[in-house]
Amino acid sequence: MKKMFLPVMWVGMASWVLAGCTKEPVNHLTEEETRIYITNHDSTVSFSAFHTFSVADSVAVINDNQFVQRDQNAFDQAFLAALKTQLQARGFTLVDKTAKPDLGINVSRLYNNYTGLVSYTDYYGDYYGYWDPYYWGYPGYSYYFPTYYGVYNITQGGLSVDMFDLKDASGTNQLKYVWNGLVRGEGLFNPANASQEAQALLSQSAYLKTN
Amino acid sequence: MRKRFVFRSLSRAAHPVLLTVLAALAGLAGNAQQGLLRLNLDYAVALPAGAFRDVVSHGSFRGFDASLMYGLNDRVSIGFNTGFQDFYQKYPRQVYTTSDGSDISAVVTNSVQVVPLMAKVQYRLGSSRVWQPYAGLAAGGYSVLYRQYLGEFAGSNNRFRFGFRPELGIYIPFSGQGESGLTISGVYNYLPFHSAGISSMNSFGIRLGASFPIRE
Numbered sequence: 001m002k003k004m005f006l007p008v009m010w011v012g013m014a015s016w017v018l019a020g021c022t023k024e025p026v027n028h029l030t031e032e033e034t035r036i037y038i039t040n041h042d043s044t045v046s047f048s049a050f051h052t053f054s055v056a057d058s059v060a061v062i063n064d065n066q067f068v069q070r071d072q073n074a075f076d077q078a079f080l081a082a083l084k085t086q087l088q089a090r091g092f093t094l095v096d097k098t099a100k101p102d103l104g105i106n107v108s109r110l111y112n113n114y115t116g117l118v119s120y121t122d123y124y125g126d127y128y129g130y131w132d133p134y135y136w137g138y139p140g141y142s143y144y145f146p147t148y149y150g151v152y153n154i155t156q157g158g159l160s161v162d163m164f165d166l167k168d169a170s171g172t173n174q175l176k177y178v179w180n181g182l183v184r185g186e187g188l189f190n191p192a193n194a195s196q197e198a199q200a201l202l203s204q205s206a207y208l209k210t211n
Numbered sequence: 212m213r214k215r216f217v218f219r220s221l222s223r224a225a226h227p228v229l230l231t232v233l234a235a236l237a238g239l240a241g242n243a244q245q246g247l248l249r250l251n252l253d254y255a256v257a258l259p260a261g262a263f264r265d266v267v268s269h270g271s272f273r274g275f276d277a278s279l280m281y282g283l284n285d286r287v288s289i290g291f292n293t294g295f296q297d298f299y300q301k302y303p304r305q306v307y308t309t310s311d312g313s314d315i316s317a318v319v320t321n322s323v324q325v326v327p328l329m330a331k332v333q334y335r336l337g338s339s340r341v342w343q344p345y346a347g348l349a350a351g352g353y354s355v356l357y358r359q360y361l362g363e364f365a366g367s368n369n370r371f372r373f374g375f376r377p378e379l380g381i382y383i384p385f386s387g388q389g390e391s392g393l394t395i396s397g398v399y400n401y402l403p404f405h406s407a408g409i410s411s412m413n414s415f416g417i418r419l420g421a422s423f424p425i426r427e
Contacts, residue, residue, distance in 0.1 A: 023322070033304070
């Protein structure tokens, strides 16, 4: 029995140490690296046909697919300004919405809420080894938890930029989508990141230019 | 009464490499002792091979291997093998175009954990008291947890696949009469994956550990 103890202990220790050494990808990302940028466009559209654009002066806030309000916080202002700068750098001319722009752009902040349930009995099972009953002066005791549950709520955000063809709208009675950009990840709505996010979306859309 | 290792000379006519191959093919295999149950614990390093290098090309230094082996006789032992190997690689930010035409800019991280659950047979080749070469073959299943992260967003593809693992190693007793010793071995994990566009997750491995008896 004594001979069995040491090998079993070694196996247990090796499993615990090495399984714990799994390199968890999320723990090895900087805030910038957590973000992803997704763009789509209508491949039948030639963007050289458009010359002017206008951007909505505020951002739509959408929570669980429900419109909440239009807003213009520090991030919104920084992002809208950066977006205009990026499009102008690609040859488009910024005009007022009353000047019949060729392209119209909406920016939205999207929030999705997820609710989950955690069992404290399972939680206790996972973290058993972290608590030391000796600390409270009760050596040999074990912790007891009744079965009860806790609710947690996670909110995930996204930034969406949608570009529509206004030039040809009158003939079709439709505001046709021509380009969309989506950003997700950490630090998404930090005003300090707004310029970098606008640049990233446009730089991966090389076709988005006037010539 | 526990038997001691008996060292026998191989036939001089037989080439050691040929014997190794034959042992592996015949399903024979390492450091055996009749009636003895042994535990081998190894630190494991692995290097992806073939198509697996398209997923992860970096070597893994996070792994272990464990075998419980029963000696059928002084040369052949059979048993169970398991372990753990963690592969990880982060690629710099790049724009990927998907089949539907979307462009995605992301830092891609591939994370693969492999746990073998295998039957194993070992055949002791050498007869020296100082070091004993052995050949082994493990066959069974690999439990594979494959996750690909785009930024912080993960998609997973977990599979159980059948495969096998030939092994060549050396057992070095801690002392001349000792029943415990050091083991050094090289393995090749043959792991067909055929999922997520990845045909295989083969890898070379190096093991360094100890072997000791746990029961007569």
